[in-house]
Amino acid sequence: MGALGVVVGGATGGRGGGDGGGAAGHFPTAGAVAFPSADVRGRVVVLDPGHNGGNGAAAAQIARLVDAGGFQKECDTVGASTDDGYPEHAFTFDVANRAAALLRARGVTVVLTRTDDAGIGPCVDVRGRAAAEAHADLAVSIHADGGPPEGSGFHVIAPAHAPGAVNPGIVEPSARLAVRLRDTFAAATAEPPADYLRSQNGVVERSDLGGLNLSSAPKVFIECANMRNQADAARVTDPAWRQRAAEGIAAGILHFLAER
């Protein structure tokens, strides 16, 4: 809603159709994404980089069951990886830190659910409650999917009403956050919405994720790409693409904050 302010991202035009076009040729070319000029100093955001580098060697620890909002689920999982072995935990940690830097530059207080990429967890219940713990305005959990190799694209997951969810009041604002993030992420990266899901518009609602069910602040997950897809794998392993992904995430968050 606020006037458009700073524009970040240097890739303004000149990027060929080879990157980001994919199956959806109508999709816009990646470029600069607008940050709103609203004063967001002092607002608090939780960024939750999915998985962790130590999970793979701690099978028993991450398999223990924790509350996921009315049912139990594994503490955490190892996550996906590209066929060449670039792990999701490294991707999410890098993008989260890039997005955190962009938000902190605007005066936002950013709390990360993990501050290194060599630990175990935290469990999904801790991740879910992190926004309440930090008295945050919102939280975004950053992931990359391990979908079917022939499928590509990104999607945002918003909370559906779940029996054990701690705050049904987050469903509506989280849906708005999801749309914001979808639009800014698409604009920043030119990544098309995932083509391998029932929903083709880049937003899905789920009630099976403890990380969403246990949040008392608006929260979404973003699955930035499908790591098992060759074209998406080339994107997630490119630091310049990860920077654009971070810009897209930060812009969506800033727009949401500016409207509240």
Ligand SMILES: [Zn+2]
């Ligand atoms: Zn994940």
